[in-house]
Amino acid sequence: MVADSASPETCRPRTPTTTEGAAARAAALADVALADVALADVALADVVVLSPPGLAALANALIGDGYRLVGPTVRSEAVVLEELESADELPWGWDVDADAGRYRLRRRADRAVFAHAVGPQPWKRFLLPPASLLWRARRGESGFSVDPPEDPLPRYALFGVRSCDLAAIAVQDRVLATSAHPDSGYRGRRARSFVVAADCATPAGTCFCSSLGCGPAAAGGYDVALTEVVTGEEHLFLARAGSAAGDAVLPRLPSRPATPHDLDAARAVVGEAAQRMGRRLDPDGLPELLAAHREDPHWNEVAQRCLSCGNCTLVCPTCFCTTVVDATDVTGTVAERRRHWDSCFDLDFSYLHAGSVRASTSARYRHWISHKLGTWPEQFGTAGCVGCGRCITWCPVGIDITAEIAALRGGVPEGGGL
Amino acid sequence: MALPKLAVWKFASCDGCQLSLLDCEDELLAVAGQVEIAHFLEASRERVPGPYDVSLVEGSITTRDDAHRIQKVRALSRTLVTIGACATSGGVQALRNVADVDEYRSIVYPHPEYVATLDRSTPIAQHVRVDHELRGCPINRVQLLELLAALLHGGRPPRTTASVCTECKLRDNVCVVVAHGTPCLGPVTAAGCGALCPSYHRGCYGCFGPVAAANTAAVAESLRECGMSEADVTRVFRTFNADAPAFRKEAELHDAQSQP
Structure with a gap:
């Protein structure tokens, strides 16, 4: 669970500011991608390395802890977010070709699992469900009675959340969880949720998180963050904890300590992703x-x-x-x-x-x-x-x-x- | 206290929308307990004379006799609800509105002189005042039940101005246009069906008719990008709601462009 997850200062979308002119804007844009390469302040000792079976063990550990695992999977020719029974259902070996008004799944040569950027649904599908019953009342002999709520709020483990979506959840937290008039359902689901972030290695053609300081690396608002590295024969996940709950789960998984080589590889993945955004948005003014x-x-x-x-x-x-x-x-x-x-x-x-x-x-x-x-x-x-x-x-x-x-x-x- | 009297009337139609009432299954007994079904020939030959509290009107006006009959139905009805694409926009039989009905008649019938029909199929609202309308081919029985409940108990009848796209997203459908390149009328079609066709990976066929201020030109461009010819674009706007103004006008544009 993310303590005070409502205001992870580090991954808030950049508030546009006024600048002097086009030259300054252009310079700012050029800086954005490099300045926001996270993992710069990640210490080697804080990182462990998971293999694909280790990733599956993380999914199983969360299910074993009573969470409903929600993550990406392939359905209807898209990578959608659904409740999963195991890591087997993740989109191993898929990425996407996305452009304005167009989305196509592509098979990859490797087995990368987080190479699909973001799919059609935001995580609000689970935190702020598309349709819900607020209350039901029944007319009685005298007056009416209100039914008790049907289900306790679910405990979701959100698996594979991108940095853009972490920033979006932080935005919704400010509106729905920590505002003057919070939404009790949203706040409850949020407080019970466990967030597994996945740094983005393969932005899509419509991505522009780096323009707004929202990625491609997760900079806060998670319990565990993963960086997937797929190079030749090597397929591994660098895992770092972002909360006490994350700290507690990582030692339960089969892992090995990270080497400087691992960390360099992870930084390279995220750094290159920042340079491959399909779109840019000048945020200034x-x-x-x-x-x-x-x-x-x-x-x-x-x-x-x-x-x-x-x-x-x-x-x-x-x-x-x-x-x-x-x-x-x-x-x-x-x-x-x-x-x-x-x-x-x-x-x-x-x-x-x-x-x-x-x-x-x-x-x-x-x-x-x-x-x-x-x-x-x-x-x-x-x-x-x-x-x-x-x-x-x-x-x-x-x-x-x-x-x-x-x-x-x-x-x-x-x-x-x- | 006497139960409110419900009447169901049929004009030019296939009866499918009236059947939606019989299809209510679990809720049908509840409906029957709340109203006196006074005139519903699909269900019973018994006819209780009017006036009626609620009349459900299915079908379009295609004959001189029906043009007179709908006036009588209106006069006998406190609340008149049109149900289905025929009653609300003229139905698929409004295809005659862009053709020569005499020619159709001579092609289809061995004795065309026996067929007395108007040269246009028109929605009920062009003849009498309509209090509420339920779109669709056929209507959605959930919408019918919600409307009846609101009329019976004084609630506000449900209304929506959303498109089928909203229902797709609420149902968690992957967009068939964006992800599959399937032509779809969903963005300009009124919600109500629950995004039935896209839920089965089909494009929307526009059964519920156009949304208000439908940008049919932009959707037509999308249909062409998905591989439809001008003739196909003409045809897809000319189905169950062929004479709904937004669909009719768009079809006319593409019909003109598809002519040699």
Whole structure:
């Protein structure tokens, strides 16, 4: 369990700041990738080396401790997050070819298990479930009674969380766990969860975590972090603990001490990953940029392409909006209040008396991107984007948040976009 | 206290939506205990005269007689609910709206002179005031039960403006467009089916009709990128909701482009 996991200072998405100009921004961008190569401060003595059977032992140890193991596995031609029975179900030997509006699984020559970047679902699927029953009430002889909650909150072991998603969980923690009005379900699931992070060695074509200081290495907010090294005959996982719970589990696994060679290899993996981001997003001055372009005709141009389908928000690991629906059974004796994910791209999301406040697609897209990158820092103290790239990959028409920002700045982004 | 009277009416349709009520299985007895089923020929030949508290209307208007009959149904009904793509948009039989019905009639029937039909299939709302509508081909019985419950007990009828994409994500489906390159109408189709087809790795066929302000042009571009010809794009918008305005207009554009 991550103690005070709500504010791991080290992996918070970089809050955009104003800079003097394009030259400074370019210099900052060039620095980002190298400056954020983590593992620089990891000491050799704090690392153990697991083999693939050692990784399986970690999964089994967590299951044995009563956790429900949730991790990546291949289903429907994608790497999805599901409850797993063992490490056998992990995506051994798969990676992905991802671009705007396109995702394809690829077979690898090796047996790498964490080479798939991120899949379609964020971890909020488990921490903030897409649909849940809040309460159920029954009409009685006099008045009504409320059913007790059906299940105790689950204890999840989140297995293979990328640094971008650790940052996203930290963002959701600030909104849902440590805010003035926390969500008891989220807070409970979070407090009971065990996080196994996996440093990213193979960013996808839509990844840009290093632009926002959110990766590719896990820098906090985990119980155990792994760096996978696959070179020739060698396939190993460098494991480091990030909490007391992590410290307790590692000695129970078959492992060997790390050598300087191992640590160098791990640093090389993460360092190279930082250089291979498929996208870049210049983070500087975004609130000011978006505020200055409120009436930009570009929003209408985006609206020509945007389906307003809401996919970007539903795959976003930081989007947290939900709505509640009340329903009564046909006999009128049982009433339920249910909650499910909502999207600001849904026309009814901003429905007040007499209509929707954001009636046009251009208004809805502007709202979404302005919240993510413009007003989120003021509201929550972090950026609302962690650079996972899901909104780019899983947009059916491939609208690219990095390209739209570049277009507002009046240029084409480096290394991707338009 | 007398139970509210429920009537079910059929116009031009396949009966599938009315059957959704009989398909309610576990809930059917509960429904039967809450209402007097006063007119439901699919279930019983007994007819209790009106007026009716709730009328469920299936089917579109395709004959002069039906155009008169729907006025009578409206006059007898306190609340009128249209159920299904035929009643809400004209149904698949609205394909005649972009063709010559006389030609169809002469091709299909040995004695076309016996067939009295209008040259257009129109939704119920073009003839009478409609209080609520349930989309779909067929409707989703869960939506039907929720609406009946709301009408019976004074709750707010459920409504959604979400697309099928939302239901896919709630169901944990992998997007068939992005991951498989399968053409799909989900982004412009109203939620309601629970993303049935994408759950079986098929693209959405638009059974629930267009969402409000559907960007059909952008979806058409996506369909073409997934390998559909202009003629296929025309056809996929011309199915169960062929005459729903957003789908009709998009089909017309591609029909024009696919002509030699």
